[in-house]
């Protein structure tokens with residue numbers, strides 16, 4: 001709005017100061033990581049610790065390279081990624097729709113409330129055996145697990161957002177003669193956008209928990225499978241490598257959601 | 269003068285688990301075309317209830333509220349502009365809701381906004397405007413549907429004192445200029461005196477009308493009225509009535 005024709009010297013100094021500060025923070029962040037990896041590597045090389053148990057950065061790199069060479073890296077990454085994304089998408093879409101329905105119908109919301117509270121408190125992993133019987137031992141079972149874990153959280157988060165619409169804004173819409181659909185599309189959905197974003201962020205985490213936990217229970221491939229298998233045959237290099245890959249994937253997915261946030265919320 | 273809004277022996281009872289609240293008791297009055305009517309009453313006496321009844325957002329327990337072939341526009345205490353819409357899009361909101369979002373109606377709304385000093389802000393978001401400007405935008409939004417009668421519920425109470433005086437002056441002039449009828453509800457005695465042709469005084473809850481006054485000033489702009497010596501005389505009269 002305001003066009004600053006000239007920027008004062010003080011303001012320039014201020015801008016440079018904040019830029020310098022963020023550079024310093026980034027440099028230190030990297031240094032911490034490098035230091036950590038160096039100490040880890042050194043203590044394994046010099047046998048301060050038993051590398052068989054702690055693994056080491058170089059062993060992890062070698063393990064991942066081996067997985068890549070024998071062609072199974074992308075199989076495992078692809079399997080888990082697919083399960084996670086499918087579970088995430090289904091939980092978000094279904095959760096949003098059910099929350100809309102509950103917002104729309106007071107009766108439905110009040111009747112179903114105790115059920116949601118119980119389902120939310122229930123540890124979903126307890127349903128593991130049932131899921132295997134219902135969905136078999138393929139990827140479907142793991143997607144189902146992922147959806148189960150994310151769905152209730154998604155519903156409750158979105159419903160909270162819908163119900164938190166300001167009373168006075170509802171009154172304004174009413175005074176203009178808006179019907180329920182107009183209230184929904186013009187007020188409730190846009191005003192709950194921040195809740196939608198935070199729901200996405202929470203559900204990214206939930207989806208990874210769901211898919212890895214699902215793979216612990218039943219799987220033939222995937223990162224969770226690598227972790228369980230590595231643990232069983234005492235190949236801790238494999239376990240550490242799988243955890244490392246998981247970190248990279250989760251960070252990537254979070255970055256995507258953060259990007260979506262910036263695109264969705266244009267004006268602050 | 270034509271009657272545009274009438275309350276006949278209107279009573280309003282609220283029911284809740286805690287019990288029954290009688291908000292209004294046998295309230296009768298009417299508003300005529302072109303009038304600027306103010307209703308003052310102590311806080312919590314039932315003013316908002318009265319306005320909601322007038323707007324048809326509530327149905328009275330007893331009695332009858334009639335809007336006589338007029339359309340109403342409601343302006344709330346806060347501006348309630350939607351932060352995710354630009355000022356222009358906010359002003360179009362009632363058009364969208366009434367399914368009257370035609371090029372002519374939009375042009376009319378934009379013309380109003382431009383006439384009253386919002387031209388440069390049309391593409392801005394509400395957060396980029398001052399409180400006074402936002403309230404003005406809220407008034408233009410109310411006027412966009414071209415209502416005959418404006419219902420104003422303490423529209424300035426969220427503003428600081430300085431802004432309140434100038435925005436009140438502003439809104440008054442716009443309403444007069446557009447030849448609208450207005451019903452203003454407030455607990456601020458001086459605000460009522462500075463704008464109204466006619467003042468009704470409400471008692472404590474349950475609210476009844478306890479007095480009616482016709483005001484005449486040589487000059488009608490709110491800021492001029494505040495300087496007139498009649499102003500303090502009216503203030504004393506109304507203050508006594510409110511606190512008896």
Ligand SMILES: Nc1ncnc2c1ncn2[C@@H]1O[C@H](COP(=O)(O)OP(=O)(O)OP(=O)(O)O)[C@@H](O)[C@H]1O
Pocket residue numbers: 282283284289291309310311312313314315316317318455473
């Ligand atoms: N929906 C409701 N249910 C029950 N009681 C209500 C309801 N709305 C208002 N009341 C009660 O009715 C009385 C009048 O309320 P109202 O909001 O009309 O007063 P007011 O004069 O506008 O108050 P204020 O000065 O705070 O704006 C209050 O005692 C209030 O508690």
Ligand SMILES: [Mg+2]
Pocket residue numbers: 315316317
């Ligand atoms: Mg009120």
